[in-house]
Amino acid sequence: xxxxxxxxxxxVIAGAAYAxxxxxxxxxxxxxxxxxxVSGCMVVLGVLGTNxxxxxxxxxxxxxxxVVASAGAVTLAADVLILRxxxxxxxxxxxxxxxxxxxxxxxxxSLGFGPEPRQLAPAVAGPPVSFLGASLQRQQLVIVAATxxxxxxxxxAGRSRWGKAMRACAENPTxxxxxxxHPTAVRTIGLIIAAALGAxxxxxxxxxxxxxxxxxxxxxxxGFIAAALGGWGFLGATVAGLFLGLTESLTAxxxxxxxxxxxxxxxxxxxxxxxxxxxxxxxxRVRISDDRREAPVSTHPATx
Amino acid sequence: MSRIALLAVGASVVVGAVGCSAGQPSAQKDENSVYIGAMxxxxxxxxxxxxxxxxxxxxxxxxxxxDTGIRLRTRVEDSRTSPDTAVKITRxxxxxxxxxxxxxxxxxxxxxxxxxxxxxxxxxxxxxPFPESTTPSLFLVDAPRVTLVGDVPAQFMQxxxxxxxxxxxxxxxxxxxxxDAISRAAPRYGLExxxxxxxQQGDTDLTAQLTKIRAAKPDVxxxxxxxxxxxxxxxxxxxxxxxxPVFAGHASVNYDLAxxxxxxxxxxxxxxxxxxxxxxxQVPSGMAGAAKAKQFVDAYVKAxxxxxxxxxxxxxxxTVALIAQAAKAAGKGDPKSLAxxxxxxxxxxxxxxxxxxxPDNHRGLASESNMIVRWTPAxxxxxxxVLSARQTPAPSPSAG
Numbered sequence: 001x002x003x004x005x006x007x008x009x010x011x012v013i014a015g016a017a018y019a020x021x022x023x024x025x026x027x028x029x030x031x032x033x034x035x036x037x038v039s040g041c042m043v044v045l046g047v048l049g050t051n052x053x054x055x056x057x058x059x060x061x062x063x064x065x066x067v068v069a070s071a072g073a074v075t076l077a078a079d080v081l082i083l084r085x086x087x088x089x090x091x092x093x094x095x096x097x098x099x100x101x102x103x104x105x106x107x108x109x110s111l112g113f114g115p116e117p118r119q120l121a122p123a124v125a126g127p128p129v130s131f132l133g134a135s136l137q138r139q140q141l142v143i144v145a146a147t148x149x150x151x152x153x154x155x156x157a158g159r160s161r162w163g164k165a166m167r168a169c170a171e172n173p174t175x176x177x178x179x180x181x182h183p184t185a186v187r188t189i190g191l192i193i194a195a196a197l198g199a200x201x202x203x204x205x206x207x208x209x210x211x212x213x214x215x216x217x218x219x220x221x222x223g224f225i226a227a228a229l230g231g232w233g234f235l236g237a238t239v240a241g242l243f244l245g246l247t248e249s250l251t252a253x254x255x256x257x258x259x260x261x262x263x264x265x266x267x268x269x270x271x272x273x274x275x276x277x278x279x280x281x282x283x284x285r286v287r288i289s290d291d292r293r294e295a296p297v298s299t300h301p302a303t304x
Numbered sequence: 305m306s307r308i309a310l311l312a313v314g315a316s317v318v319v320g321a322v323g324c325s326a327g328q329p330s331a332q333k334d335e336n337s338v339y340i341g342a343m344x345x346x347x348x349x350x351x352x353x354x355x356x357x358x359x360x361x362x363x364x365x366x367x368x369x370x371d372t373g374i375r376l377r378t379r380v381e382d383s384r385t386s387p388d389t390a391v392k393i394t395r396x397x398x399x400x401x402x403x404x405x406x407x408x409x410x411x412x413x414x415x416x417x418x419x420x421x422x423x424x425x426x427x428x429x430x431x432x433p434f435p436e437s438t439t440p441s442l443f444l445v446d447a448p449r450v451t452l453v454g455d456v457p458a459q460f461m462q463x464x465x466x467x468x469x470x471x472x473x474x475x476x477x478x479x480x481x482x483x484d485a486i487s488r489a490a491p492r493y494g495l496e497x498x499x500x501x502x503x504q505q506g507d508t509d510l511t512a513q514l515t516k517i518r519a520a521k522p523d524v525x526x527x528x529x530x531x532x533x534x535x536x537x538x539x540x541x542x543x544x545x546x547x548x549p550v551f552a553g554h555a556s557v558n559y560d561l562a563x564x565x566x567x568x569x570x571x572x573x574x575x576x577x578x579x580x581x582x583x584x585x586q587v588p589s590g591m592a593g594a595a596k597a598k599q600f601v602d603a604y605v606k607a608x609x610x611x612x613x614x615x616x617x618x619x620x621x622x623t624v625a626l627i628a629q630a631a632k633a634a635g636k637g638d639p640k641s642l643a644x645x646x647x648x649x650x651x652x653x654x655x656x657x658x659x660x661x662x663p664d665n666h667r668g669l670a671s672e673s674n675m676i677v678r679w680t681p682a683x684x685x686x687x688x689x690v691l692s693a694r695q696t697p698a699p700s701p702s703a704g
Contacts, residue, residue: 003515006544010511017509107347115351116560117532128543137543209508210535210564214349218506252512257501258475260512 002133007253008246009134015245016147020201021223022230022237023154024194029232030158031166031190032087034094038078039223040216041105042071042195046202047211048113050120060121064203071199072192074105079188087187102220109213117215120206139207146204147238150197154234166190225268338637339377340365340627341397342620343407343417348385349505350410352531352560353616357409357431359608360617361624367603368628376628383408390417398424403637404627406620407431411477418442426639427646429623431616432478438666441643445619445626445659445668454485455492456577456674457526457551459691462493466523466549470499472513472537473528479505482528482553498522505533510540518546524572530555538568547571552679557582558614563683574679575688579656581618583677586687591673592658600655615656622654626668 021039028036046067053063078101086093122139129136157163168176169183176183202211205219226244230236244264252260342361345354358380365376379397383390390413397405398420405421405428408414414430421428422441429443438444446452461469471486473479483500490497499520501513514537517525525548527537534556541550549572557576565574580587580597587594600621604613629652631637634645649668650660659668673692677685 003519006515007512010509010515014509110347110351115347115355117352117535117564119535119564128545135543135545137539140543205508208539210532211508212349212352212532214347214351215506215508218504219508249512252501253516257503257513257516261504 003253005132006134007249009131009136010253011246011249012242013136013140013144013245014249015242016144017201017205017219017241018222018226018244019238019241020143020147020150020204021198021219022226022241023151023234024198024201025223025227026230026232026234026237027154027190027194027197029227030170031187032083032094033091033170034083034087035098035224036194037095037098037102037220038075038105039194039198040218040220041102041109042075042198042216043202043205043219044106044109044211044213044216045071045074046199047120047206048109048118048213049199050203050206051118052113054121060123064200067203068196068199071195075191075195076188079191083191084184084187087184102216106213106216113213115212115214117210117212118206119210120203122207123204137208139204143204143208146200150200151234151238158234162186222264225264228268229271337375337377338404338628338631338642339400339402340379340624341393341400341402341405342378342380343383343390343393343405344380345385345409345413346382349531350385352558353409353555354382354385356558356614356617357407357620360604360613360620361406363600363603363607364621364624367600367621368625371625372628372632374628374632376624383413385410385413387413387416390414391420393417394420394428398426401639402426403631403639403642404429406623406627409616411481415477424639425643427627427643429627431619431623441639443643443646443661443666443668445622445654445656452485452577453482453528453554454489456676456691457486458489458493458495459674460575460676460689461495461524461551463689463691464524464549467495468498468521468523469495469526470501470517470520470522470524470548471497471526471528472501472503472510472517474505474530474533475502476505478555479529482526486526486528503529503533503536505529507533508536510536511543514540514544514546518544522548524549524551526551527553527556529553532556532561532564534561535564535568538565538570538574541570542568550574552576555616557677557685558616559612559683562679562685565679566681566683569679569681575676576679576685578675578677578685578687579615579618580675581613581615581621581655583675583685583687586685587675588673588687588690592653593656596653597655618654618656622656622659625654626652626659 024039025036028034049067049070050063053066054060082097086097123142124138126138129138165181165186168181169186173183226241227237230240248260248264251263344357345351346358361380365378369376381393383393390408394405394417405426408417409431411432414432418428418430422439425441427441427443429445469486469490471483473483487497499517499522501516503510503513527534527550530553534552547570550570552574554577580593581601584598584601601613626646626649630642630645630649634641647661647663652659656669658670660670661668673690675687676689676691678688680686
């Protein structure tokens, strides 16, 4: 019983971390239609940057503010110099540019901070706490609480005027401009928020995991899987992140730890294949209706 | 695709190439000179190891030139923890007719790369204990896998009275090598492997695997992994309140990780094997390598702003010294003469100990004893046991 509780708690905590990362992917997908491959780099920047400042005697809070702001500034520069120039190109161009940026950022992080792994001091120090026979680090409670707060804030923001503007820009930039929305500004703000969220995730995860410049990719991949499983919406990505964490933990606990990642990737494949078949059916229906009336077809994913 | 997209992809390739082309030949090509091609993982998951190796290589080349009086031409490339890149670099070096190749380090890179150097009869020194057998062109300065990551920990566990061993390993060639070695060594020392769980390189949460290990009630946990994966094991054990001692895998032992591990040491302690390079001031008197290790460590610390070297840096230093000594004795730097001369090297004392190669033995390090250290809360190592290598059953023979 205690073992089951431990697997479930472990799954929920891992899921919260995946959900946190999936939010960055979902947000960028919403505002730009692009895949945020630099998400993992932002997480690593959060850990390495905060560690570098605190080791130089900075108090934690200002260090976190500076690092999160730096992540936003780096993304703003990348957007102004590169990303917005490919915003209207094909999805493949955007994806390749994001991938190139991720590789370049990993190299730069290694050059700037060194290749060695670093960790952060926990926000709440102390021995592990027990819950239903399972034990967990205090910092993990902070991760779960922070994830809940951030998700709530993003979901509420998504339903605000800004959220509607963001959705309008993603679905129809020209139409959005006609009603007075500035798509480029909305897009840039979305990217900056996603980068800051990534760096903040790093600050939260840094005390429970040592990270090096090369650590971002695997974490980022899990965030991508959760966001894709959840249909690129905030709530969907959160639920998918938790589901992914639980599935991995229970697979490692009751089947085999060798199959943990196989199961999560298989899940992604199944969902993507299922979505493709649903999309094909939808396209078929729309084509039939097009014959009768000119119905608009939205190419962007549904949002919360 | 837009020009910007192409430019961005190109820029990242350039950044990668800058990291990749970490060094170019240090002098013009000369048929009679000794030309060493090296490859280390300067980027990717093994970058901390590769960076230390490159620093050791630079120091060792300068030292070898002073000791032998011969000029070494060198070139260093970044193998990026990628088998494809290691193969590509090996091809380039062979085309460039290098005298010998130093590296790569991870087993999964050494395996495909040394097949090429074998075909070209060019000596290659992989910085790994894992290949089961050597070949006419593959040399190793490390003890065999079964000894280093199997017999040494098993012998220590037996001495401590720890009978039930749990292994947590990375699901790659290196991690599986550790798990296989301890499984094979355990019965010889009266030990039982009661749990064996895997994880992916870079996984940050191992509590599911460790929960299963805890249920198996082991006396000791063997962290069968390299680099910072050890920290994830220790953090998971701390979370689950597991007091068992941990034996850290051979490739996790360095001062950076000792510093990171300091706040998560289990009640039973963390132990690992150690070389004279790791603890030069604690080496028992008379042990081979002690004096040279001290010199090497002092030079390394001075050249690297106080950063201390680990055992892997010692492998690189000894490899370069062995190649230079063999080249001096051979009087020329062509690969075949060099390989045959290295096979005749016996009694050379490097920073890790005494070496004795032969045509039938391409694993040179003749360990007389093995030091075991306990990791301290101050982020350092304290010598806790010296195991006699004579108690260790004979290692599996290499093909030579």
